[in-house]
Amino acid sequence: MDQIITRFPPSPTGYLHVGGARTALFNWLYARNQGGKFILRIEDTDTERSTKESVDAILSSLEWLEIDWDEGPFFQSQRFDIYKEYIQKLVDSGHAYYCTCSPEDIEAMRKKAMESGGKPKYDGTCREKNMKTTKNAAIRFKVPLSGTTVLPDIIKGNIVFQNTELDDFIIARSDGTPTYNLAVAIDDMTMNINTVIRGDDHVNNTPKQILIYKALKHELPRYGHVPMVLGSDRTRLSKRHGAMSVTEYRDMGYLPDAVINYLVRLGWSHGDQEFFTRDELIQKFNIENIGRSAGVFDVNKLMALNANHIQTAEPRKITPRLMPFLTQKNCHPEQTDDLEAIIKTLNQRSKTLIEMADGALFYFKEPVEYDEKAAQKFLSTEFLDILVPLVERIEKLTDFSEKNLENPFKEVMDITGVKFGKIAQPVRVALTGGTVSPGIFEMIAALGKKKTVSRLRQAESYIKNRVKS
């Protein structure tokens, strides 16, 4: 086959939600896997509902996900001339006709049909009138009165539609603008799209598009309809199920690689593998393993995957993504802070970047603010006997590596006979203010000598002051 050309055609009427992101992802991955092209197209023929803000939101979401496109974004609103040309062709060849029925007429028609138990479809009043160019008339596609239209779906298999089930749908509104089915078909055709992967809420539209292709004697693209993403109650995903917008996940501290991993895995599989890097996804993605049934969006699993990606990502890749969250918490690391070392102490214990930022705060906060209960319990006068000799030794260290840091502790343990378990917790409180933190040695190494010593000194005077008062 020729080079694979796929596309993602969002309509700019809102943010990019996770379902849409998954569709984009499938198309993008398939194109990348096949060495093909991925085209971005903005479907803004509905000038009423389309907004510039939505376009920007969608674009930035895709960028955040690191889904890049080879061509576009194309805007349907700038291609009206092309649609006009094809609409005219359709009229000229007798595949479409002008219709002067008003929306009110149609509404009445529907009502009547419903009442008599019939199907609410256009009755064909203008179908054989053969009107010439008519002002303020919509244009309808002339659907065959009999026969079937087959959609050879590469995911679901052949789907057969009776043409009698379709009505003469409008391809151009009375103001001359094209409608969705027309614009999609013409765009896919003229952009040489040969593989269309989209949500299965489009299945019922597809025969209309196929009919347009056939009327224009154009070869069909391959269609693949992927099952939808559902909410926890198995209905279409909506706000009441929780966050939908991909930017919300960005803001909640998810890594784009984790979101991608989760979304692809929801509806596609590669044996038992759960964790995929972006490159693995590109390498292994295929259409054969896309599932046929709808899937429920599960934030828990997304978070588990996010934790895995945080664990395995290189700390230097995490740094820029963590920064905004630190800033948000009014925390501004200095040049001297070793962020990568800090991240290494946190990446095994953070499910999101927000958690990581929270866990990192103590590294930067000077002086240490003690949790009252923790200080009460651990920063006692007995601890002074351990603390003083410990600081002295730590101060003298030149090699501040994690391994070498164990020595001062060992020495103090030898002198005092106190077990490590009794030393670690007070030290932890002295250094972090609380009782929860990364391991003592890795934490001290990441904190650095200067902060470590000053914090231990701070604890020393804190204890002494407390004794006095």
Add this chain to the structure above:
RNA sequence: GGUCCCUUCGUCUAGUGGUUAGGACGCUGGCCUCUCACGCCGGUAACACGGGUUCGAAUCCCGUAGGGAUCACCA
């Protein structure tokens, strides 16, 4: 309601005629341990139902039920 699609643990899924039906998330018992975690070992739990076809069905066929999508001069 018409049309179309779907149906393996609570959830995501592996499975393509013969498996003790596997993995992951969740929940849970234990181990590890300087706190919290990570990790490791174990447990929990599924083939919607009914008929066929077959020596043998989660796997093939037909029904039933349930769920979803869609029926615009929206996309």
